Amino acid sequence: IQDSLTFIINGEQLTVKTKGCDPEIGPQYLLVDYLRDKLGLTGTKYMCREGGCGACVVKVKSPNHVAGRNTSVSANSCLLPLFACDGLEITTVEALGNRKTGYNEIQDRLVKFGGTQCGFCSPGFVMNMHSVAEANPDFTSQDVENSLDGNICRCTGFRPILDAFKSLSV
């Protein structure tokens, strides 16, 4: 095991010692727990903790050796060991927008279309959509349909959520 991990979270470079500092942080320690419990970034939610609900989705940017540049994907932080995050750039919903600084367009549309009630699923949907839009700014309605099957909403039903994101498509 290497001595430390270095990654960027919401634009800030962080280094975590892996030996002798925090007994909780071991090979099975998950990114979702680090975000919420160590950094207080509780916008990232969790429910199933097994990759089935999408509540914990964050955006991960990493080098893509095939494309020859960094590319972004959405990732379930409940499935991502912190030890696998070395060198990654991670973005959580807190970095997108908020009441004080103003909302990101994706967040805005979700509200305007009535796609959020209890709001528990919303950060995961927003981060998934944000990753899709960053990877391909010319995303289509079909891309929205294809990309959100890993996110579950228990409140609104899916139509207003899909309509909100499709309103941003080409």
Ligand code: FES
């Ligand atoms: Fe459900 Fe991560 S908590 S997918």
Ligand code: FES
């Ligand atoms: Fe409540 Fe989606 S708005 S779970």
